[in-house]
Amino acid sequence: MDTMTPKTAKSLQNHPTAGWLMMAPAIILLTLFLIGPFLLAFGFSFTNQRLISPNPTQIVGLRNFEQMLGVGVLTLEPERDNSGAVVRDDEGRPEYPRVRTFTRNNPDYPHLEGMREWFGWSWGDNQVVVLARDLVFMKALTNTLMFVAVVAPVQAGLALLLALMINQKLRGINIFRTVYFMPVVVSIVVVSLLWRFIYDGRNGLLNNLLSFISFGQFRPVDWLGEPSTALWAILAMSVWQGVGFHMVIWLSGLQTIPVALYEAADIEGATPWQKFRFVTWPGLRNTAVLILVVITMQAFSLFAQVDVMTQGGPLDSTQSLVFQAVQRGYEQQNIAGGSAISVLLFLLVLAISITQRYLTRERN
Amino acid sequence: MATVAEPNKNLKTGLKYLLLVLVALVFLFPMVFMVVSSLKPDLQLLRDTSSIAAFLPVGDISLDNYFAAFRRAPIGLFVFNSVFVTGLTVIGSLFLCSLAGFAFAFLEFRGKNLVLSIVIATLIVPFETIAVPMLMVVNTLPFVGPNGLQWGWLNTYHVQIVPFLADALTIFLFVQYFRDLPKELIEAARLDGATWFQVYAMVIMPIAGPVIATAAILKFLAMYNQYLWPLMVTQSEQFRPVMVGLQYFFQLNTAWGEVMAYLSLITLPVLAFYLFLQRAFIASIASTGIKG
Secondary structure (H helix, E strand, C coil): CCCCCCCHHHHHCCHHHHHHHHHHHHHHHHHHHHHHHHHHHHCCCECCCCCCCCCCCCCCCCHHHHHHCCCEEECCCCCCCCCCCCEECCCCCCCCCHHHHHHCCCCCCCCCCCCCCEEEEECCCCCEEEEECHHHHHHHHHHHHHHHHHHHHHHHHHHHHEEEHHHHCCHHHHEEEEHHHHHHHCCCHHHHHHHHHHHCCCHHHHHHHHHHCCCCCCCCCCCCCCCHHHHHHHHHHHHHHHHHHHHHHHHHHCCCCHHHHHHHHHHHHCCCCHHHHHHHHHHCHHHHHHHHHHHHHHHCCCCHHHHCCCCCCCCCCCCCCCHHHHHHHHHHCCCHHHHHHHHHHHHHHHHHHHHHHHHHHCCC | CCCCCCHHHHHHHHHHHHHHHHHHHHHHHHHHHHHHHHCCCCHHHHHCCCCCHHHHHCCCCCCCHHHHHHHHHCHHHHHHHHHHHHHHHHHHHHHHHHHHHHHHHCCCCCCHHHHHHHHHHHHCCCCCCCHHHHHHHHHCCEEEHHHHHHHEECCHHHHHHHCCCCCHHHHHHHHHHHHHHCCHHHHCCCCCCHHHHHHHHHHHHHHCHHHHHHHHHHHHHHHHCHHHHHHHHCCCCCCCCHHHHHHHCCCCCCHHHHHHHHHHHHHHHHHHHHHHHHHHHHHHHHHHHHEE
């Protein structure tokens, strides 16, 4: 039991009723509209729930996850003729049995049933094929990871460069700060629509610019229509839109570094690089951690750009996890499938933020 | 004086400005293209993309696209809906989240730290991933309004407002700001017999201007630019906000001039607002990063 010692500061503020009452409205709403739906998604991911279905919902355990994450490896040996020699096609490449002979109704390979070819490589005369049960999910997963892995360092780095430019003592520098930040306040939907004009394959502004500076040598590219460029196009636009946000966070970090440190460095005759390396960068460590965490989380929720610009195509090259979660849960009314992606995404983000926290804590 | 160094320094300054201007152009050109294109007839708009004319108000310039856009869609209604929903949500969330922030920052009670860490953990859930389960939740909720008790929240204003009244970021901003305020302020008011709500309303909120501005701006941007949720919950035109209104411009034959006019109409007010309050906008983003 608490003794009634007059510990003024502490006991003055120990008011459970007032505390809960003041907190309650916000917490109830958060529970109802954020934690509740999240727990629902968690629950649905273990069922076969659909938005509208004549059949009652059943619990299916981990089947949704097995379905999404199922991968198999198949080593194909080249076809041999009766003498045991490798059969080769006209160009001298060995011929292999078709993958579908293993994945369709083959009693010897039940674990590969229904899988599709994801990617493969040659191993001596053999061909190794990696199969996935849910190819679209796998593409969404790898695209999202690639997107995060590129956007996080690139956007953080460019934002730092911009912040250093803006931090110079020049007349009118605030005008440039205002302009660089401007895309942040524009809706990502509006930005995505505008950039469709920039990336257009025939009359796009980007093609015209490249053709102009190469004196007509450049062949127009359909940036959003080619599987090899579409994700990069979305990535470049996302960096363009978001970089001003993180520039401002860097800037606020830069301005916490005491001017006296720079003056001392000047007296010792430090070069601009040495000043950055030994004064600026150490002073930015906390900001760097924060920026990396924020960009990572924002990059994982890649959705509107894909929805407006490509719908995941061409050839699933711009699928993302959040886009697939919405596609399945909403467009296809497959709530269980969409929820399972949400749960995986949550676990992924959680794991990464814990890792980031751990790594940055070690250094301090 | 250093006569030799002077021209060198001028050149260096000139180069710095050149770089700054080039980067500025990279950030400006899509918006310039949008506004300029909104003034051109479709054929000219598409033809001009092959030259610098894409960014210049030249040729057949008029406001025709704007008039056509207003004929095509009830833009006034969409703007009203957006302003109404955004405004109420911003005001409501400032009140509820500051109240919760006050409790977290100043009051001690059992379970506080656990609740606060759950609130902060919700920051890592992207909204889009819980949108569908949330749709099912709001679809089953009752609401007492002017027409009596109704079940299901679809096609209403409150379905666009109530779910966003409380959010972790806003609560977090208030907690962070309140924690730095001197505790003596509160103790003095409490000893004078003020209730906790009086302390909140008459002592703390009057000095919370900076964090209120920050939270209001961030919430405003998030709400005005919302896309997926209003798309899901407003099947009837009456309640649609401006971002959903975009659909009206993408029918069989897209009239790009009208699209550009509509995009300009829904973007320029926000940009004007931003230019007017740019210091506060930038300070608000910066403050999310001060503590790390």
